[in-house]
Amino acid sequence: MDLNALADFNLVATHGGFGRASRAGRRSKATLSRRVADLEEQLGVRLIERSAKGLELTEAGQALLSRTEGPMNEVADAFASAVEGAGQVRGQLRVAAPLLFSQLAMGRLCAEFRTLHPGVTIEVVGEDRVVNLVDERFDVAIRPNPRMDSTLVGRCFAKDRLVVVAAPSFAMPATGRPASRTATSGKSSVKPAAMDIPAVVTTTREGDVWELDGGLTLVPRPVLRLSSMLMVRDATIAGAGVALLPQSIVWSQLTRGELVQWGAVPGKEVDLWVLHTSRRLASPKVKAFVEFMGARYPDGVLTLAG
Structure with missing residues (x-):
């Protein structure tokens, strides 16, 4: 069995066509087509149906892909690890990260990581969609509150939370209100009324309220709708x-007194994770980056520059 032919079949099947596989694997379409044809000849079965509309796996092709994709990835990792050297942190590291985190943190983080491991080159793609690490050939991904996924492992390296902030010129509403009687118990209780406030937002829905941990309830009345949180911060x-x-x-604007914090919204905490595929042979560069991210925020609190 020609493992190169099997690897090229997996590449074509995973990317859904010879053109995309050629670009991803940096090999000619003619080579890929020939190797897939050779594999079909060796097995005596048709693996791919080719037509003017595109490519479709046969039943035999689907069965072969499902049984070999994982093992072939492990073989590729083993070869990569061997090339990188036993325990040596080197090679290209591709990282997918949310756009805002990329803009405010990844430049400094990558520079610090390269200082520790100069044999690594890094490519960061900043966008908010959830990438497929295997199909898109990323080594690691940084994600907020990721869904449980049996194909990925990693660690939470920092936590964040949502807070309501305003310029010092905005007077914070008082939280107390005259006591009112409840219909059921007849007892007096303090129930702060919801306060209507002019808000700078990215998105908001009708009926949104901000219930803060200090007992204050705010009803945001959008006066500015901006497409990024950095624009919202600057306008605030x-x-x-x-x-x-x-x-x-x-946090830095709060420290400098440019903003004041009115409170936090309970239940809106964000856990930031660094994830990689759950292959048994994680490369030294991936292990080093995961360890680096965990050590970078020792108190577990996310702080970003800017």
């Missing part, structure tokens, strides 16, 4: 309104 500093933002991107 300029006094345009009140905003609900990740604490990580306003």
